[in-house]
Amino acid sequence: MLTPSIPFPLPAETVLPDYGAGGIFGFARGLRNWLHDRDAAWPAGGVPSSSGTLVVVLVIDGLGDRFLCSEGVGSALHSARQGALTSVCPSTTASAVTTLLTGVAPAEHGLNGWFIHDRRFGGVIAPLPLVRRDGEAVEAFHLLPRLCPVPPMFFHACRPVNLISPVEIAGSRFTRHHARGAHVEPYDGLADLGAAIVDMADALAGSGGLIHAYYPGFDAVSHVYGCRSPEALAEFWRVDAMYSALVRSLSGRGVHLVATADHGFIDAPPERCIDIAPEGSLAQMLAAPLFGERRLAFCCVREGAWGEFEAWAAEALAGRAVAVRAADFLAVGLLGPGRAHPRLAERAGSHVLLMEPGWTIVDHVSGERVHDMVGVHGGLSADEMLVPLITTYC
Structure with missing residues (x-):
């Protein structure tokens, strides 16, 4: 937990990031430890130390806990909720997803926002799509190793890893860099995501391992229409239906299905x-x-x-x-x-x-x-x- 006294004012109703067991940092660090130690358990996911355990981690981009506990009451996702975690700071995809892929905090992986400043690569750039703010692509020798030197948690893991990624970003330089050590499986749309998870579960049934799946659709809709708009609500219930179907498809297989998010949302007029x-x-x-x-x-x-x-x-x-x-x-x-x-x-x-x-x-x-x-x-x-x-x- 972030404990030092803060010697400057903070915005109203601030929630500080928990860099212990109560945040996605601790969640990711525990998962990384489980991947690299066959004798380790993963308490945050309720996962024992058995070597043949199969874990599915589903990251639903933008699904805030307050949204789930208000708009999502009665959903399968809400009924399986165990509690809340804090995001990292800033509470944004570039920072939080990179923590979920590496097991380290933004201070260490260095992606402290959608835009970062790095003079070596042209000043202010967006590290996920690798473009400058003026839209020009970022090109440089050994770009990703210099931009993001921390290895992904899948690198040299002792358990098999399948990374299920939207087809639009599965082949991106950022994804390839942070998927080292994993098999990358592209998917196209929400229905295909559920089918890909089940197919990967079949493939790993004998060995166990990790299936790491990422879904950005709820985030995209919330940005455009607002986080409690009819469009966002409809998208949430589509995700929940996929989750329910996934639970049914995986039933009886001994799979640990763990879902979380990178951040939540507010609307800004x-x-x-x-x-x-x-x-x-x-x-x-x-x-x-x-x-x-x-x-x-x-x-x-x-x-x-x-x-x-x-x-x-x-x-x-x-x-x-x-x-x-x-x-x-x-x-x-x-x-x-x-x-x-x-x-x-x-x-x-x-x-x-x-x-x-x-x-x-x-x-x-x-x-x-x-x-x-x-x-x-x-x-x-x-x-x-x-x-x-x-x-x-x-």
């Missing part, structure tokens, strides 16, 4: 978006575009402009965000434990903007594809930070 004008005085204080998230933004303030920036934040962001010096942010461990990524200080910038509930901040880069989002995440609110732990023994 456009009138609560702080939009930084490209030619305005604030933009002139910044040495690079914003990185991180709309709900937790890292800033690279020009040398000599720190006092001016902090004065602006105290006045303009009152009740909207908390501005923290990055050194203080890193010192209290909000990005987690472990050996710090060699570029972590650069990737944290000079200041961090922790947005209050419902508030976002955006800036603009020439050539960037703009995504209007109703549902957002990345912040420290309970809706974003809490994800469910769901287990079913089939």
Whole structure:
């Protein structure tokens, strides 16, 4: 658990990331240990140390615990819920999914947001699709090993691993890098996901091992329409139907089916978006575009402009965000434990903007594809930070 006193204000109703047994970090670290030690158990998943055990981990991108406990009452997923875990900080896919693939915290794997800052690769880049903010592809010698030096948890595992990934990203450079040691099986659509899990369970019936499956559809719908929109609710119930069918198909096989998520969601109305004008005085204080998230933004303030920036934040962001010096942010461990990524200080910038509930901040880069989002995440609110732990023994 993150325990030190926090020497700076935090947004209202903050939930701090738990980097012990109560978070997805501990969940992933325990899974990594189970994969590399045939005598190990995995308490978070209810998995014993038996060498022939078959485990299915289903990561439902964007499924928050508060959503499940309100909108999902009566669902199969809710009925199998064992409790809540915290996400990592920031509560976003790039940070949390990488933790779930490596078993280390963002401080160590270095992906502290959808956008990160790394001068070696052109400044502000999106590490999952590997593009810069202006849309240009990132190309460099030994790009992934330098960008993400931490090996995936599947690498040199003593148990077989099958990674089931959407066809759109199964062959991506990010997936290939983080799937080392696993067999990658692409799928196309929710029905195909369930069928792929059952097929892989058949293939591993004799040996046991891990099936790691990822589903991004609920996240995508929540971004576009809002996290409690009719479209998001319909998508949730589709996922729940797939889960119910999966439980029936795996029944009697002795499979440990474990589901969780990377983060939850909130909705952010456009009138609560702080939009930084490209030619305005604030933009002139910044040495690079914003990185991180709309709900937790890292800033690279020009040398000599720190006092001016902090004065602006105290006045303009009152009740909207908390501005923290990055050194203080890193010192209290909000990005987690472990050996710090060699570029972590650069990737944290000079200041961090922790947005209050419902508030976002955006800036603009020439050539960037703009995504209007109703549902957002990345912040420290309970809706974003809490994800469910769901287990079913089939």
